[in-house]
Amino acid sequence: AQTVTQSQPEMSVQEAETVTLSCTYDTSESNYYLFWYKQPPSRQMILVIRQEAYKQQNATENRFSVNFQKAAKSFSLKISDSQLGDTAMYFCAFDDQGAQKLVFGQGTRLTINP
Amino acid sequence: GAVVSQHPSWVICKSGTSVKIECRSLDFQATTMFWYRQFPKQSLMLMATSNEGSKATYEQGVEKDKFLINHASLTLSTLTVTSAHPEDSSFYICSASRQAAQPQHFGDGTRLSIL
Numbered sequence: 001a002q003t004v005t006q007s008q009p010e011m012s013v014q015e016a017e018t019v020t021l022s023c024t025y026d027t028s029e030s031n032y033y034l035f036w037y038k039q040p041p042s043r044q045m046i047l048v049i050r051q052e053a054y055k056q057q058n059a060t061e062n063r064f065s066v067n068f069q070k071a072a073k074s075f076s077l078k079i080s081d082s083q084l085g086d087t088a089m090y091f092c093a094f095d096d097q098g099a100q101k102l103v104f105g106q107g108t109r110l111t112i113n114p
Numbered sequence: 115g116a117v118v119s120q121h122p123s124w125v126i127c128k129s130g131t132s133v134k135i136e137c138r139s140l141d142f143q144a145t146t147m148f149w150y151r152q153f154p155k156q157s158l159m160l161m162a163t164s165n166e167g168s169k170a171t172y173e174q175g176v177e178k179d180k181f182l183i184n185h186a187s188l189t190l191s192t193l194t195v196t197s198a199h200p201e202d203s204s205f206y207i208c209s210a211s212r213q214a215a216q217p218q219h220f221g222d223g224t225r226l227s228i229l
Contacts, residue, residue, distance in 0.1 A: 045207065
């Protein structure tokens with residue numbers, strides 16, 4: 001079974017700083033998807049970024065980028081120029097392309113301080 | 115696009131009653147819908163996967179008779195918590211995807227409190 005591990009339960013940075021959230025996963029599959037979801041206090045799940053495993057190029061969405069290391073099974077999220085609105089729980093998730101089932105990590109609570 | 119509506123957002127009911135939660139894809143047809151449960155300060159745990167017109171596939175440890183899932187159309191799935199008890203209190207979230215290999219889009223969740 002696939003597992004996703006987020007080793008940082010909580011992180012806190014100052015506004016405008018850059019922060020990196022870690023995620024590792026375990027799978028025997030070669031084709032899969034990886035995601036970062038944001039869950040603010042409203043508890044809505046918001047897709048931040050998505051990476052296809054067969055793509056070597058790291059995905060980027062404005063201030064959000066990932067460092068995808070397939071061999072190391074690592075998928076970290078970098079948030080540049082952090083903003084107060086980035087305060088939220090961040091979940092890393094794995095999707096087995098065949099089963100289409102999302103497996104979530106434990107989450108990292110990120111606080112952006114003014 | 116890709117809006118998923120979940121209703122109700124919050125429900126409080128007495129122990130022993132049944133509660134139905136609706137999940138609707140508003141602007142797309144969802145071949146597959148998913149139901150998750152989230153305990154306070156914890157991650158999302160997949161409960162079941164439902165495909166339109168067929169029986170839901172439940173994850174190990176999820177009681178099929180307790181959590182009834184119906185996916186009658188390409189835009190609607192329902193989760194019914196039968197004979198709810200306080201231990202069923204939780205945050206339930208649905209998601210929907212257009213097809214395999216497409217991202218899941220989440221509803222806003224339902225906070226269920228059983229007294």
